Amino acid sequence: MPATRIYFGNTVEAVLAQARKELGEDAMLVDASASAGEDLQFGAYKLEFHVPHQEQPAPAARPAQELPGALDDPRVPDSRIPLDALHAELKRLSTLVARISTGLGHPGSSPELGAIGAALTAADLPPALILELLDHVERRLRLRNRPEPAPQSLLRQALLTEVEGRLSAAPELGRAGAARRIVALAGPPGAGKSTTLAKLAMREGVAARRPTLVLSADTYRVAATEQLRTYAAILGLPFAAAESPTALLQILEENRSKELILIDTPGFGRNELESARLWAGWLRTSPEVEVQLVLPATTRTADLLDALQWWEPFGPAKLIFSRLDETSAAGGCLAAAMLSGKPVSYLCNGQRIPEDLQPATLPGLLRLLSTSPLALGASA
Ligand SMILES: Nc1nc2c(ncn2[C@@H]2O[C@H](COP(=O)(O)OP(=O)(O)O)[C@@H](O)[C@H]2O)c(=O)[nH]1
Ligand SMILES: [Mg+2]
Incomplete structure (x- = not known):
């Protein structure tokens, strides 16, 4: 042996x-x-x-001359391998090499999982989540007990079921049961918060005929306030700016008749911890305000998961994915949704207001796994 x-x-x-x-x-x-x-x-x-x-x-x-005699040595088993066994061995080794190259190997995994593992890697899902998904697909289909390899269509379906079970879509604004919808958009600088806010104001405010207020808490950068003030003017909506949580609370009190209030928040940099903490503490504990986190799909997966963690103190209840038009691998966003368990509310796939905003649906989220999001608007 x-x-x-x-x-x-x-x-x-x-x-x-x-x-x-x-x-x-x-x-x-x-x-x-x-x-x-x-x-x-x-x-x-x-x-x-x-x-x-x-x-x-x-x-x-x-020494080389000893080699021919080795086969005759009674202590050494016959090393001549039948051709069938050799073929089987070669097949097994090529699967092994494929597994190593995708970094997805784990003891005893079924070789037919290689193709969907590679597809998930191409979609930019993090390796640990890919392994977990493959493991569940393997167990769901009892792959190790099957005499024949499972067809790819069956594997794909099982994978989609696994992913679907970890995702939820909630295309809604505001806390459930609240008398009025008050939503603050938080997220990294440049994520698309202000643009998304304008899209939401148009779609859920103007078009839905709801009395709406556009509110900016992003007074740290003059240009940011002016950008939103301009959007509000174009949409014909009232606009206010709040420099502090106290001022914001005051504005909320003065606007009891508004059914929808959309709040833009600063895209705090990592060096603005103090003001970030102040707003995070207030937003998280406000009984009326729902925070939604805008995550850009163009950010690499590890950084996106890092941002998810960094923004957690703001208490985001839902996720919005932006810039889906600029990438063909939105696995980082899907991973953020699957790992956080937070529902996804809207998908943004462009700069046009309000066209490039789609309410999230489960089929729409699943499509992010396999197809270029460029087709999102057409097929959603
Ligand atoms: N391609 C693309 N660009 C977007 C999208 N959302 C926002 N942008 C652009 O990204 C830039 C920053 O957006 P902005 O809303 O100011 O980001 P904020 O800093 O988070 O408020 C602007 O040029 C927007 O037009 C999107 O879904 N796709
Ligand atoms: Mg902004």
Whole structure:
């Protein structure tokens, strides 16, 4: 029986190099996976090797003339492998290489998951979430007990069911049961808060014939206030600016007759912690105001998940995805929704007011997984 050796390291190349150096070229790579659980302390990857004849010194150290005699050695098992077994072995190894290259390998995973794993990677979902989804698909379809590989259509359907179960769409403004709808848009600078606010004011205010007020708390930058004041003027809506939570509360009191109040907030930079804290504390605890977080789909996944965490003190109840027209991989946004459990309210796919705003639906969110969001407006 060949001996099994396990090596760990932070790159597959480094692990292979070390194993080859210590075990020799005869050692056969039989499994590779991303480390999980306690194994993570040893390195990001775990590679398993079979060493065919352990009692022999490593081939590199063995004089070449001894090699022909090795097969006759009674201690060494017959190394001639039937052709069928060789084909099966090659197929298994090519799957293994595909798994390593996508970084998605995990012990015992079913090879047919490779294609959807690669698609999720291309959609920019974070690796840990991809592994979790694949694991659930594998269990849902009992892939390990199937005699035949499952068809891709079945896998895709199971994946969509898994993703759908982790998402929710709530194209609504305001806290449930509140007498009036008061929504503050929060999010990173340039995310599209002010533009989205103008779109919402048009769609849910003007077009829905609701008495509406546009309110800016973004008095930190003069241009930002003026931008929103101009939008409000074009839409024929009243406008007010509040420099502090106290001033904002006062304006809310004075505007009891308004059914919809949309509040623009500053896109606080990471160096504006003090004012960010002040507004976050007030917005989070205000019984009337609902905060919605605007996340730009063009931000790379890790940064988007970081932003999700940074804005959490503002107490966002829903998510809005913007700039979907500028990327073909919106996995970061979907990951933010799946990992936070927050419903998605609206999708923005362009600069036009109000056309480039779609109420979120589950099918619309699922389409972000696989198709270019450029088609969003046409097919939503
Ligand atoms: N392509 C595209 N651009 C957008 C979208 N939403 C906003 N923008 C643009 O992004 C820029 C910043 O938007 P703005 O609303 O001022 O961002 P804010 O800083 O979050 O208020 C502006 O030029 C907007 O026209 C969108 O969905 N797609
Ligand atoms: Mg703005």
